[in-house]
Amino acid sequence: MGLTKTEIFTLEQNQISSIAKVFGHPARVAILQHLFKIDSCICGDLVGEIGLAQPTISQHLKELKKIGLIKGNITGTSICYCIDKENWSNMKTTLTAFLDQDLDDSNTCC
Amino acid sequence: MGLTKTEIFTLEQNQISSIAKVFGHPARVAILQHLFKIDSCICGDLVGEIGLAQPTISQHLKELKKIGLIKGNITGTSICYCIDKENWSNMKTTLTAFLDQDLDDSNTCC
DNA sequence: TTATTATATTGCAATATTACGATGAAAGGA
DNA sequence: TCCTTTCATCGTAATATTGCAATATAATAA
Numbered sequence: 001m002g003l004t005k006t007e008i009f010t011l012e013q014n015q016i017s018s019i020a021k022v023f024g025h026p027a028r029v030a031i032l033q034h035l036f037k038i039d040s041c042i043c044g045d046l047v048g049e050i051g052l053a054q055p056t057i058s059q060h061l062k063e064l065k066k067i068g069l070i071k072g073n074i075t076g077t078s079i080c081y082c083i084d085k086e087n088w089s090n091m092k093t094t095l096t097a098f099l100d101q102d103l104d105d106s107n108t109c110c
Numbered sequence: 111m112g113l114t115k116t117e118i119f120t121l122e123q124n125q126i127s128s129i130a131k132v133f134g135h136p137a138r139v140a141i142l143q144h145l146f147k148i149d150s151c152i153c154g155d156l157v158g159e160i161g162l163a164q165p166t167i168s169q170h171l172k173e174l175k176k177i178g179l180i181k182g183n184i185t186g187t188s189i190c191y192c193i194d195k196e197n198w199s200n201m202k203t204t205l206t207a208f209l210d211q212d213l214d215d216s217n218t219c220c
Numbered sequence: 221t222t223a224t225t226a227t228a229t230t231g232c233a234a235t236a237t238t239a240c241g242a243t244g245a246a247a248g249g250a
Numbered sequence: 251t252c253c254t255t256t257c258a259t260c261g262t263a264a265t266a267t268t269g270c271a272a273t274a275t276a277a278t279a280a
Contacts, residue, residue: 002265023130112235
């Protein structure tokens with residue numbers, strides 16, 4: 001059906017999967033890497049940097065903004081995007097807790 | 111079009127997004143959490159644990175197996191799944207490198 | 221005002237994902 | 251052998267995602 005049954009999962013499980021879903025497209029990974037690399041806000045040069053059409057980039061930026069990982073400042077006709085460092089940090093905490101689950105070596109049945 | 115243009119992205123970007131995509135569904139997060147919690151192999155009790163039908167669980171397990179995060183041992187009529195600890199560790203390294211990008215506070219334009 | 225520039229939104233086509241009933245395959249027990 | 255249990259696969263319906271052309275919007279420049 002294409003419709004995820006979110007109601008049967010915990011808040012934490014839904015949060016983790018929502019974050020991961022945003023990272024689940026290479027264009028969004030590339031956008032974030034570029035934002036980190038230039039370590040400053042960017043405007044529309046993402047369209048040139050990544051090889052996708054302007055509406056497609058705009059759509060990916062919307063996803064990133066929706067989950068709070070980036071924010072934008074209007075400066076004239078262009079918009080300056082950058083990482084929302086506080087939200088990025090919070091996201092990292094949530095995701096790291098999931099990734100760092102105990103890897104007990106005592107049990108090795110497989 | 112629903113078709114991701116993987117060819118225009120780097121190997122690393124595609125790897126990160128492939129991993130994240132697998133985590134992008136709460137059922138798969140729940141399966142992994144359960145596998146960590148019982149810290150031992152499990153069989154088909156995931157169907158009872160999570161509220162999804164058996165074919166659906168089987169499909170999610172397939173995704174997790176495809177990317178190497180879990181492995182299964184046949185024991186009689188049942189199959190015993192568990193985390194592939196080595197692959198989990200490698201995955202964590204890749205993802206952590208992405209999450210731990212430098213958060214330089216010197217630049218605060220937004 | 222009109223034109224230009226930068227970004228967002230709309231609408232749509234192609235493809236992917238999610239979920240499950242029905243069925244298949246493989247092993248063990250009666 | 252036949253039945254049961256356990257899991258995988260197939261087929262299909264409903265929904266989501268991706269990508270882009272066309273268009274809208276908003277700010278500035280001429």
